[in-house]
Amino acid sequence: MDWDKLRIFHAVADAGSLTHAGEVLHLSQSAVSRQIRALEEHLDTNLFHRHARGLILTEQGELLFDATRSMVKRIDAATARIRDSEEEVFGELRVTTTFGFGSLWLAPRLPKLYEQFPELNIDLLLDERVLDLPMREADVAIRMKEPSQADLIRKRLMSIRMRLYASPEYLDAFGTPEKLEDMSQHRLICQNTRSAQVAAGMMLVQELMTHNVRSTLTVNNYFGVLQAVVSNLGIGVLPDYIIEDFPHVVRVLPEVESIEVPVFLAYPEELRHSKRVAAFRDFVQNEIIAHRRTLKALVGTE
Incomplete structure (x- = not known):
C-alpha cells in the first residue's frame, strides 16, 4: 500500500x-x-x-x-x-505519570531539566490509566507500582506513604486531633474511594471513614486535595512527597499512615540507548536523592 x-x-x-x-x-x-x-x-x-x-x-x-x-x-x-547525536539531547520525550505525582512533584522540578537541555521537549501525560509503553503510547512512565508489561526496563526510584496533613490555620481554628476517634470532629479531605488511585491510599481512607468522620470533601486527584488543605478546609490524605515543597502544612496523627507504595520508572527496551530517556532518567534519580536529603532534614527539625 x-x-x-x-x-x-x-x-x-x-x-x-x-x-x-x-x-x-x-x-x-x-x-x-x-x-x-x-x-x-x-x-x-x-x-x-x-x-x-x-x-x-x-x-x-x-x-x-x-x-x-x-x-x-x-x-x-x-x-x-x-537524530540523537553523541553529545546533544533534543527532541520530544513523552512522559506519563499520575496526576498527583506529575503536578505536585515532577512538574515543579522540570525547570532544572530544561536548564540542562534547553532543546528537549517534554510532553507530560498526567493520567491514572497505565499507558502501553511497548506500543509507544509514551516513552517513559513513572508509576506507583511495578509495571507488568513485558520488554520494559524498570528502576525503583523510592517509596511513598499516604499521611494526614492540615494547615496551621485550620488546626488553630478546630483543634489538633490526638487520636483516630477525634476525626469525628473534623472534615476529611481525600480521594473518593471509587477514583483511580493506589490501593494503599484507598485502604487508608476506608479505615478513616470507620471513625464517624463528621464531614468530607472528596476530589479525584491529590492536587485538588492539597488545594483544599492549604485553603484551611480540613485534614487531608496526601502523599508524603508534598512536604518538601509545602513545608507549612502540618502532619496530623503521625502514627497514622498507609503501607509503603513503591515508585518505579520504566521505559521500553528499545529505548535503552536513547539519550533523551537517559537524560530524563538521570535527572529524576538525582532529584530523588536531593528529595530524600531534604526529607531527612525536615524530619530532623520536627
Whole structure:
C-alpha cells in the first residue's frame, strides 16, 4: 500500500478536514481529496462520512486510523533516535505519570531539566490509566507500582506513604486531633474511594471513614486535595512527597499512615540507548536523592 496515501489519510483523519490537512501537508485541498479518493478506491470502501461541518471516520476508517497512528508513532520515535547525536539531547520525550505525582512533584522540578537541555521537549501525560509503553503510547512512565508489561526496563526510584496533613490555620481554628476517634470532629479531605488511585491510599481512607468522620470533601486527584488543605478546609490524605515543597502544612496523627507504595520508572527496551530517556532518567534519580536529603532534614527539625 502506498505510504504517501496513508500519510495523507492520517493527516485528514487527525484534522477532520481536507483543508486543514492540506495546510499541514502543504498541499492543495484538491490534491488531498484526490489521494483520499484513490485510497478508498484501492481499498474498495468509504473511509469517511462527509458532512458540511467536516469529515467523520467510518468504521473502516477507524481501523485504518488506528494502524496509521501506531505507524506514525514508531516512525517519529525512530526518526528522533536517529537524530540523537553523541553529545546533544533534543527532541520530544513523552512522559506519563499520575496526576498527583506529575503536578505536585515532577512538574515543579522540570525547570532544572530544561536548564540542562534547553532543546528537549517534554510532553507530560498526567493520567491514572497505565499507558502501553511497548506500543509507544509514551516513552517513559513513572508509576506507583511495578509495571507488568513485558520488554520494559524498570528502576525503583523510592517509596511513598499516604499521611494526614492540615494547615496551621485550620488546626488553630478546630483543634489538633490526638487520636483516630477525634476525626469525628473534623472534615476529611481525600480521594473518593471509587477514583483511580493506589490501593494503599484507598485502604487508608476506608479505615478513616470507620471513625464517624463528621464531614468530607472528596476530589479525584491529590492536587485538588492539597488545594483544599492549604485553603484551611480540613485534614487531608496526601502523599508524603508534598512536604518538601509545602513545608507549612502540618502532619496530623503521625502514627497514622498507609503501607509503603513503591515508585518505579520504566521505559521500553528499545529505548535503552536513547539519550533523551537517559537524560530524563538521570535527572529524576538525582532529584530523588536531593528529595530524600531534604526529607531527612525536615524530619530532623520536627
